[in-house]
Every structure is written in C-alpha cells, then in structure tokens.
Amino acid sequence: MFWKAAGAAVVRSWVGRLLRPARFGTADMATPSDGELSAVALAAGRLGDAVRNGRFQPEIATYVTALCALPPEQAVPVEKKVRRALEYAAVSMSGQYVPRQTVYDVEFRNLEICPALAYYYVFHYSGFVREHALRVMPGLHKKAIIAAIVLERRNDWVAEVRAMADRRFMALLAELPEAQLASLFPILLERTALWGRRYAPDRVLEEALSIPRFAEGAKRFLLKAVYGPLRRNFSRILGSDCLDADLEEIAVAARAPLVRATAVEALLRGRARWMIGSTRQWVDKPNGVSTVLPRWETRALTISPSRRRVWDLAASDRSAFVRREAVDYAIDMGPDACDWAVLTSLRHDPNRGVAERAKYCCRKWSAPEKPL
8 A cells, every 4th residue: 555655656746747837937938858958968979079089070060950959948957968978087099198288278279170169168177168168159059048058157167257158148148039038038037046146146137138129028028927936036127127117018918917916016116126135033032033034125116107097907907916916005005095996895805815905904094984
C-alpha cells in the first residue's frame, strides 16, 4: 500500500512539472522545446571538435542557426549545455601540455578569423575570452535569445565582462525588431530580479525603459500578460515615468486583474510605489519575536487623471482586486471622492473582502443607512 501511494505521488509530481506553465508571460508565448535545446548542444559539441581541429567554418553556421531558433527563456539552460562542449583545462596537442595563455591566444585568433565564434566563446570559462567575444560579437543576428545571452553576461562575475555586456546589450536592444521585444521583456524582469546585485536590477530596467520602442513593448506585454508575479514587476516598471500616460488604458484594457489593480491604485493615489527592500521590526524583542516589513519608494505621477472617473471604472470592474482598490480609496478619502450610491451597493458585493470593506467605509463616514 505504501509503495502504491509513493508511486502515485511521484507520477503526480512529474505530471505537474510537465503541465506547469512558465513563471511569467502571456497566454500565446511559445513553450521552450527540449528538442531545440538538444540541437544546440549537439551543434556545440561538433563545433568544439572542429575548433580543436582548426576547421570550424562549416560547423559555425549550424551552431548559430540552432542557437537563434531558441526562445529567450533558454538563455540560462543553453549556457550550461554549451559550457559542457568547451574545454575547462589547457588543450593538449600531440600529447604536450599547452599553457593557458597560449590557449587564449588561439581563441583570440579564431575570433579574428571568424567573429561569429563569439556566440560560442561568450560562454567560455575564461573572463578574458568572454570579454573579447562580447567586443567582437557581430550584430547580424537580431534575435531575442542573443540579447538575453548578453543580458546574462551583465551579471558576470568578472567586472570587465559586465562593463562590456552593458554596452553591447543597449546596442542590441535598440536594434531588436518589434516582434522580439515582447519575448525579451519577461526575461529582463525575472532574471535581473534574481541577481542579488545592489541597484543593478533597477539600473538595467531603467536603461531599457529609456528606449521608447522597449517602453511601448512593455505596455503591450502588460496588456496581454495573464500569469506570473505581475503586480511586483509592474510596480518595478512604475519606478520610471515611461508608462504614466498609458496607465488609464492599462487600468481598463489589461487582461490580468492585478495589473489593472496596480494601475488603478497609482491613478487614484496620484503616486506610484515600488518595493526597494525590507526591514525587520521587533514585536517582542526579549522573546525574539519579530516581523519583516516591506520598504517602499514612491514618486508622483507626471499626469493628472480624473480620479472620479477612474474610481467609477474601478468600482464596476469585473475583478474583486480592482473593486477592492476603489473601496480602499473611499475609506481613506471619504464620500466626496466617490459615488456614494455605488459604494453602498458594494456592501452586497459577491466578494466578501469587498463587501466588508464597503460596510466599514459606510460606518466610518456616517452613512445615512447603517449597514447590518
């Protein structure tokens, strides 16, 4: 009986992994294919053999074609695959040991002969080679996967590689076609948030949003996004004023309720806020009881929307998240900031959280009708 239950649990776990969607994106985003990743690994292995033999021209085209076919979500897995095809020690020629500096000279010479090898050497174990690969990397392949790979190098453990990746990433981002921008946007948000480098994620995002084409792509992505940590990432975007003029459209037309709720909150309050960290607050210090509170940064919006119109739209929204933002604003600002008849009708909202908030608001501001 025990083994039957354990086997069923294992099957459910693997089925759940296979059916689980990506962490952050839209409903029409392509799912990464293991077959495409295996094709890159096979091409990288053949290219590695060809490089060691000094005849790499026929194999580089196959490798670059397979690499450009990957979605940008595979930037991290493909690095692990290609790293296995690269040699992590000095190359042995005719049974003789070759010093590492000589190896680097060989690779530098290969990059001068064929700059397309930069797509292969950008994963090299040596920071010298990675930096030189980024420097000579051709801009012929304007694909989101190439921009995602360069973006990952902005988190490199070598400072010189990070500096070179900074320059190349912004150049690639400015030349990237419109169709590739939307697929790169969730990678920029998710991966940079995991780096753990102080101020680096916000700086990368701020530089990217300074490009008008990328800001427009961010808006289109937010309108279509349906899953993932949308509220947190949208709040990070609001640290820049590039989407202030589009907040009303996002508050009405976005598919995800949390995106609409975040836009409504910013419009009603007249300010945007985003979390910059956390702080520990003691509840009972002698007994070691504490809690962690978020730390927020705020800025005023650059637009002056009609708050009453925004409130009316939020109060009639189909999502309880958005209606809750409308009631919270009425609790703070009073009956003059809302339609009192609509607010009293929200006491009978199907969502319990919205209904309880509306009842509390009526009691707080001495409504003519006392709620039950």
